[in-house]
Amino acid sequence: MKLSIVIRSYNEQAHIGKLMTGISQQTLQPFEVILVDSGSTDKTVEIALKMGARVVHIEKSEFTFGRALNVGCAAAQGDILVFASAHVYPEGRRWLENLIVPFADPRIALSYGKQRGGITNKYSEHRLFCKWFPRVSASPQTFYFCNNANCAIRRELWIENPYDETLTGLEDLAWAKRVMTLGWQIAYRADAGIVHIHDETWTNVRSRYRREAIAMKRIDPGQRLGLLEFARLLPEHIARDSYAAARDSVLHRKFFEIVLFRFNQLFGTWQGFRDRSDLSSELANRFYYPPRKNDPKAVDPINDEPIDYKLLTGDLTR
Missing domain, CATH: 3.90.550.10 (Spore Coat Polysaccharide Biosynthesis Protein SpsA; Chain A)
Known part of the structure; x- marks a missing residue:
């Protein structure tokens, strides 16, 4: 091969x-x-x-x-x-x-x-x-x-x-x-x-997710992120990231970065979609939703040198 x-x-x-x-x-x-x-x-x-x-x-x-x-x-x-x-x-x-x-x-x-x-x-x-x-x-x-x-x-x-x-x-x-x-x-x-x-700058983060949402509309017209979903997901992402950052003892340094990243990620995505529908597929879950739980004991697999x-x-x- x-x-x-x-x-x-x-x-x-x-x-x-x-x-x-x-x-x-x-x-x-x-x-x-x-x-x-x-x-x-x-x-x-x-x-x-x-x-x-x-x-x-x-x-x-x-x-x-x-x-x-x-x-x-x-x-x-x-x-x-x-x-x-x-x-x-x-x-x-x-x-x-x-x-x-x-x-x-x-x-x-x-x-x-x-x-x-x-x-x-x-x-x-x-x-x-x-x-x-x-x-x-x-x-x-x-x-x-x-x-x-x-x-x-x-x-x-x-x-x-x-x-x-x-x-x-x-x-x-x-x-x-x-x-x-x-x-x-x-x-x-x-x-x-x-x-x-x-x-990346915050403008670049927002532009990247906007560009990808524009593409996603063509790839899968059923995928959307509406304004209400944006408003619901933003505090959920910030809260879960903040919990993880506190666990990692970096919340005092990373909180405003977390807020800015999640805002620009979701705002850019909303800009790309510009309308609302349910996000129910496994693909949408992988892209937009926060993980259901944080596992501090989880480690990446080691099968390499x-x-x-x-x-x-x-x-x-x-």
């Missing part, structure tokens, strides 16, 4: 070297690494080339998430296409090995892995990652949630089902939904973990 890794990038010089280092430390080495760059003006391309990536370019004005993926997939030669954001890095040496395990089942079209945040991620986003990417693997998974920051698909399926280039986001969910309607299955691997770095990035790169950040 030949693997191609496709990375989308724009001005990621602060992160691309760490991702490439993590790839070089994998127990299973890819056939190729392809960087799809949409007009970086920093040293992203230079670093990637120096570390062995093949670079293809698209114009910044032509960028969409789906188009960048399609360009990378078209350039790839692997049987399995692995997608990674340029601002992620693997937690351990068996990331790739664990991520592709589900493809031993010929019914699996897509496999995606766990994500956790770094030190610059907002406290509430750490909570989101734990909810979106739980500690227990699922193969097959019963609904079409996935994420292309840490994902793999069969190239043969992409050839017949390219990514939607017109969506403002969530092209991964649209693709997963489509192949599931064709009878394929998707899998989640909790032991294929990456660290996903975000350091950690990569010591400090030793390899001198990088003291996470």
Whole structure:
């Protein structure tokens, strides 16, 4: 089974070297690494080339998430296409090995892995990652949630089902939904973990969730977040995050950050939907609702060999 890794990038010089280092430390080495760059003006391309990536370019004005993926997939030669954001890095040496395990089942079209945040991620986003990417693997998974920051698909399926280039986001969910309607299955691997770095302004947080809600309306017209639901969910999220922060002894430092993140997340989502309907599906529950309980004893599964990035790169950040 030949693997191609496709990375989308724009001005990621602060992160691309760490991702490439993590790839070089994998127990299973890819056939190729392809960087799809949409007009970086920093040293992203230079670093990637120096570390062995093949670079293809698209114009910044032509960028969409789906188009960048399609360009990378078209350039790839692997049987399995692995997608990674340029601002992620693997937690351990068996990331790739664990991520592709589900493809031993010929019914699996897509496999995606766990994500956790770094030190610059907002406290509430750490909570989101734990909810979106739980500690227990699922193969097959019963609904079409996935994420292309840490994902793999069969190239043969992409050839017949390219990514939607017109969506403002969530092209991964649209693709997963489509192949599931064709009878394929998707899998989640909790032991294929990456660290996903975000350091966004509040405007960027709000814009990201607005963009994704606009896309969700097209992917699943039944999904909505109305004003009353916004008003109900906001204090519930803040209360649950605050409880967790108090348990972690950081509430005094994180409370206003929690309030601002949850407001911008839900306000952006409301802006994207702009009307109201019931949120009852398992997918909507994964996206919008807080977890039912906090488990301070829960830990992520360990089935990997950690990569010591400090030793390899001198990088003291996470």
